[in-house]
Amino acid sequence: MRDHSFISEVHKTLQHHIRGRRVQVLSHWGGDADSVGSAYVMCRLLTQNYEATEAGFLIPEESALHVKAIMQHLRFEEKPVETPDVYLLVDVGSPHLLGEYKDNVYGSGKPIISIDHHVKTVENSETIALVSPKYLATAEIVYDLVEYLNLVIDKEMAEALFLGIYYDTVRLSIGDEEVASKASKLLQKINPYSVLGMLEPRGDDAERIARLKGLRRATFYRLGDWFVAVSRVNSYLSSVARTLVNAGAHVALVAGEKGEHTILAARGSYDFQKFSGIGLGNDLVSYLLRRFEGDGGGHVGAARLRLKAPVEKVIEEAVKGLSMLLSTPAVELAE
Ligand SMILES: [Mn+2]
CATH class of the missing domain: 3.10.310.40 (Diaminopimelate Epimerase; Chain A, domain 1)
Incomplete structure (x- = not known):
């Protein structure tokens, strides 16, 4: 685990805010493999482990093509939550990246939790920021959270997290030993041939x-x-x-x-x-x-x-x- 105390803070914050609540999860505009892979696993954790009554995921603006391919593969669909009690921003480096949803989210008066690995900006002051730039991808934070919770990673989770980590580390080229060890554990449950092609879809x-x-x-x-x-x-x-x-x-x-x-x-x-x-x-x-x-x-x-x-x-x-x-x-x- 890269940062145990950070992950335990993530866990405690989620425990405190999620139980019995309706959660709208949001990515940055367009989404990418990291935000969508992380959101997929987070949506499952929110309902299965943190007892959210509902969790839905939205991508502001038009989704990138590889995002559409990944979501289809994971059978993960966008879903607006009616009157959310909490917002969870995944991989959203700045409120501007919420595009069309920014005013709704920031005008809601509801708690806004952000799980992210980008450098914290001043604009984030209203947000409950679970942000650590030590991590090379938001999916790596989620990986550590899954490990912290002692959960068994199934094939879909492994695919989602691997694609996120692989994408944000520019095909592992800016990765370190920690990322390599996580990637290798995830790869044991994945057929690379069937998932890596999704990062370069041919397009319409x-x-x-x-x-x-x-x-x-x-x-x-x-x-x-x-x-x-x-x-x-x-x-x-x-x-x-x-x-x-x-x-x-x-x-x-x-x-x-x-x-x-x-x-x-x-x-x-x-x-x-x-x-x-x-x-x-x-x-x-x-x-x-x-x-x-x-x-x-x-x-x-x-x-x-x-x-x-x-x-x-x-x-x-x-x-x-x-x-x-x-x-x-x-x-x-x-x-
Ligand atoms: Mn990212």
Whole structure:
């Protein structure tokens, strides 16, 4: 167990708040393997071990494709809880990541518990924060909780927790001995061939078209040692941003229109996250929120913003912001 006293605090908090209550579990927007894997196991623990009368899970905004695949595989469905008594946020680094549900949750006056491994932010002050950045994934916290409760891990739980840990450690590449030992225990109950493919689903035609359009419309900048790709599409923004990072960009900025707002999705490559010293979810987001009205959040390698400004303006400012944060001019790559 990575941090026994933290896990015992998680346990005591749940014991205190969950019994006889209706619990709405929420992930960050779009979800990912970590938030969904953790939520799946937590929903089971809440009813089976902490005696919640009801537990339902919701993902703000549109679910990522791999999330849909994992949920289908686990036969885990989204379920809104009517008049919840408690909210449980899983892997939600900042209230902004609740997107459309943020005002409901934070305006409810009900206890909000957050189980997470991201760095605690000031905004979390209203929340009962069970947060430990020592953990490499929220699924790793849940793994330790399951061990703390002395439960037998079945195949579905093993799959959910393994996918969460594997995804958040970038295929274990940023893992340590502790994570390796947990992963190896989980793997004994899993057929990797049948589950790992879910992390790279092929996608439907609409997403494929958005990615291809995103590639065709992309322009590229060099900022010192870093390459930044910029593009615009009106749907599947994060998917397009991931595609551009896979193609070699260190940062991808993808913007699109949604009503009177511009949505901006940013993704950073693994080396950008590790060596640039810049967090997209904090540095770039606060840079843009100083210039435009709107909201946004994220973590080191991913950000999403909703801004009241035209797409061109947002893109222009985002590139300028990166250039300022990296203290190097942005030079557009010639054809
Ligand atoms: Mn996570």
